Amino acid sequence: xxxxxxRYGLDTxxxxxxxxxxxxxxxxxxxxxxxxxDAARARAQQLQAQGADIIDVGGESTRPGAEAVSPEEETHRxxxxxxxxxxxxxxxxxxxxxxxxxxAAMKIGIDMVNDVTGFRDAGMQALLGTIRDAxxxxxxxHMQGEPQTMQQAPQYADVVTEVFGFLQQQQQHLLACxxxxxxxxxxxxxxxxxxxxxxxxxxxxxxxxxxxxxLLVGLSRKSLIAALLGRDAPVRExxxxxxxAVLYAAQQGARIVRVHDVQExxxxxxxxxxxxxxxxxxxx
Ligand code: HH2
Numbered sequence: 001x002x003x004x005x006x007r008y009g010l011d012t013x014x015x016x017x018x019x020x021x022x023x024x025x026x027x028x029x030x031x032x033x034x035x036x037x038d039a040a041r042a043r044a045q046q047l048q049a050q051g052a053d054i055i056d057v058g059g060e061s062t063r064p065g066a067e068a069v070s071p072e073e074e075t076h077r078x079x080x081x082x083x084x085x086x087x088x089x090x091x092x093x094x095x096x097x098x099x100x101x102x103x104a105a106m107k108i109g110i111d112m113v114n115d116v117t118g119f120r121d122a123g124m125q126a127l128l129g130t131i132r133d134a135x136x137x138x139x140x141x142h143m144q145g146e147p148q149t150m151q152q153a154p155q156y157a158d159v160v161t162e163v164f165g166f167l168q169q170q171q172q173h174l175l176a177c178x179x180x181x182x183x184x185x186x187x188x189x190x191x192x193x194x195x196x197x198x199x200x201x202x203x204x205x206x207x208x209x210x211x212x213x214x215l216l217v218g219l220s221r222k223s224l225i226a227a228l229l230g231r232d233a234p235v236r237e238x239x240x241x242x243x244x245a246v247l248y249a250a251q252q253g254a255r256i257v258r259v260h261d262v263q264e265x266x267x268x269x270x271x272x273x274x275x276x277x278x279x280x281x282x283x284x
Contacts, residue, residue, distance in 0.1 A: 006111020051266030144193025210253025
C-alpha cells in the first residue's frame with residue numbers, strides 16, 4: 001500500500017526515514033556541515049542513496065540556547081536549495097516556524113511543512129488553506145517556551161496530558177480546516193522544553209497518541225541519548241543510542257523517524273522488520 005505525502009506516494013509497510021539536511025552554521029550536531037547549493041544537493045543525494053524517504057530541509061537551529069534567525073536569512077539559506085532539490089524525486093519537508101519562509105517555499109514546491117511551534121502562529125494559520133490545497137502534509141510539533149530558554153526550567157502538571165492534549169487539539173483544528181487525516185503528523189517534540197523525565201514519560205505513552213494519529217519522532221543524537229547512556233557522550237558517540245531509540249519509537253508506533261544517520265537507521269529498521277515478520281510467521 002502507498003500513501004500520499006505531498007506530490008509523492010510512499011510505501012506504508014514500514015516506518016519512513018526522514019533525513020535531516022541542516023543548512024545552518026550552528027545546528028547542535030551537524031552545524032556548518034553543508035555549505036552551498038552543490039554541497040546541499042550532494043548531501044541530499046547521499047541521504048537518498050542511503051535510504052531516506054523524505055528530506056527535511058532546515059535553515060534555523062532550534063537547539064536549546066540557539067539565537068533566532070531572521071526570516072530573510074532563513075529564506076536565503078533554504079530557498080535556493082529547495083529549488084535545486086526539485087528533481088531529486090523525494091518528498092521535501094521544510095523545517096520552519098516562519099510563515100514568510102513557508103509561503104516562499106510553497107511557491108517552489110514542498111511536500112511537508114514541519115513547524116516546531118505547532119502551527120500556533122497567526123501567520124502560519126493564515127497559510128493553512130494554501131498548504132491544504134497544495135496537498136502538502138504538516139507536522140505539528142510541541143514545544144514549551146522558546147529555543148533560547150526552553151531547557152532552563154521546563155514544568156508541567158502532567159506532561160503527557162498537556163503535550164498530547166495540545167497535539168490532538170491542533171489535529172482537530174486542522175481537520176476542521178479541511179485537512180485529510182493522512183496529511184497530519186504529530187510530534188511530541190523531544191528535548192523541546194522537556195526534562196529527561198518528561199521525554200521518557202512521553203515516549204512510554206506514544207501508543208496512546210499513535211492510536212488516532214500519525215506520529216513523527218525526532219530523537220537522533222539528542223542529549224536525552226547521552227543522559228540514557230549515563231555519560232557525557234559527545235554527539236559523535238550517540239549513534240548506537242540513537243538507533244536503539246529509533247527502534248523503540250518504531251515499536252511504539254512512529255510512522256516517521258527524523259534522523260541524521262540515515263544509512264544506519266534504514267539498516268536497523270530493515271533488520272528489526274525482518275525479525276518481527278519472521279516472528280509472526282513462526283507464531284502462525
Ligand atoms: N528536532 C530538531 C529540529 N526540528 N522537527 C521535528 N518535527 N521534530 C524534532 O524532534 C526536531 C525538529 C532539532 O534537531 P536538529 O535539526 O538536528 O538540530 P538544530 O535544531 O540544532 O538544527
